[in-house]
Amino acid sequence: MSQDLEAATGRYLDLIGRADEYGAVDLVLGLIDEGVPAEDVLLRIVAPGQRRVGELWASNEWSVAREHGATAVSERVVAAVSGRVRPTATRGRVAVACADGEYHALPTRIMAEVLRLRGWHVDFLGASVPGPHLITHLHQTGPEVVALGCTLPTRLPRAHATIAACQAVGIPVLAGGAGFGVDGRFARLLGADAWAPTADAAADRLAAGLPSFPAAHDGHGDAAVHFGGEEYAYLTRHRADLLARVMDTLKEAYAPMGGYSARQLEHTAEDLGYIADFLIAALYVHDAALFTDFVTWTCQVLAARKVPAESVVLGLRVFHDVLTDCPHARALLNEGVAAARTCCADQRTETSV
Structure with missing residues (x-):
């Protein structure tokens, strides 16, 4: 199965590189119909394929237009997987959002879909969600946790404000994404209740319960660091x-x-x-x-x-x-x-x- 998925990832990369939306959707839905778990499709085909897209752009092998086209197709593929597999919500409610100013929404969307597949009731709020609007949503819906995605560290100041605002209304925050550091050090520094490096790790962390950063609310988080200046x-x-x-x-x-x-x-x-x-x-x-x-x-x-x-x-x-x-x-x-x-x-x- 591992070799089959590796080969499928290669085919997937070829399809999205040609902006072949129908071909990419047919490929992943066909795998699901053959019995491949939807989570594996998302994490072992779509996600690595998209990482490779970024590498090809960085190495100047793909143009910006080709990279954008591939990303757009991957977004449609994730939506197609979501439409095909609709598990019953057996856990609590999670609000999933990108930090204010963060427009790289696909990694956070994949996390939202993995959480949904694991039985969570997920509200995916999309890219660049302003803090005050997120807080309004929390008051209206009352989720158990906010999963906050941040791909670029330039968004950390706004992410920090969002983390603090969510916690002020009693909602813990699970941070994820490269913007928080490959080791989660910025998530810890900014006082998030927990951090996860990947979508499946985020699902595992939520299943185990929060928080995992005991220092976040005992005076060793914000109080220990003078942010900004x-x-x-x-x-x-x-x-x-x-x-x-x-x-x-x-x-x-x-x-x-x-x-x-x-x-x-x-x-x-x-x-x-x-x-x-x-x-x-x-x-x-x-x-x-x-x-x-x-x-x-x-x-x-x-x-x-x-x-x-x-x-x-x-x-x-x-x-x-x-x-x-x-x-x-x-x-x-x-x-x-x-x-x-x-x-x-x-x-x-x-x-x-």
Whole structure:
């Protein structure tokens, strides 16, 4: 069966890569009709297939359009599985939502479907659910727990506000998704009641009961960490102005930008915006690795597009020079420069081999 599912995953990737919605739906529903559990279809075919989509985009083997098309098909496939398999709810009610500002909804949707298959009454609220609206839903429906998904760590400040708001009305929070850290450290730091690395782990955790982070409500959660700080607040308020200043300074420091097309300038501004957002998130949780991991990933993605890591070093240095009154941010940027320089050395080694 394992080899059969591995082969099916390969076929699934081929189908979604061609945006063949009907073919992908027929494949997974056919497997279910043959007796493959729906949970296995979701976790051993759709989820790994979608992870591979992200890897192919990062390595520049697939375009953004192809990646978007594949993701759209996977969303339809998950909906088709949900429509085909309708288990009776035998457990309590769970509200499943993406953190405010988080638009990568597919991983959270898969978690919602696995919970439903395990017998939970699931309210899937979709991408980017504003905290106040989620709280209104909790008052109206009274779930036993909120399962909160966060794929990007840049959404951690908003996720933190949502966790605190849910707990204030007496609803515990199970956190999931890469945004909370591969080891769940940010879920623990932000005071979530529990964390799960995968959809099936989330279902197992809920079945075992909450919480699993005893420190979340005994004074060792929020009280132990001073989140944000003056520099975080400053950069959050003045993000647009900061990016404009960095862009202007970069144009002066890097002469080739004078010949950039409007599209190239737009991409440069987007990349600088990502640097600002990850810097802000790292300041919020006081975690340098959050920022340096992003820098390393960015260098790898750009290298696949024939953009040298030196360009990242330059951008980080400009941020450093502009933020003259932000010592903590400058320290993080220095660590980012060191990470980017390591990537530069690795790229030179690969080129010389």
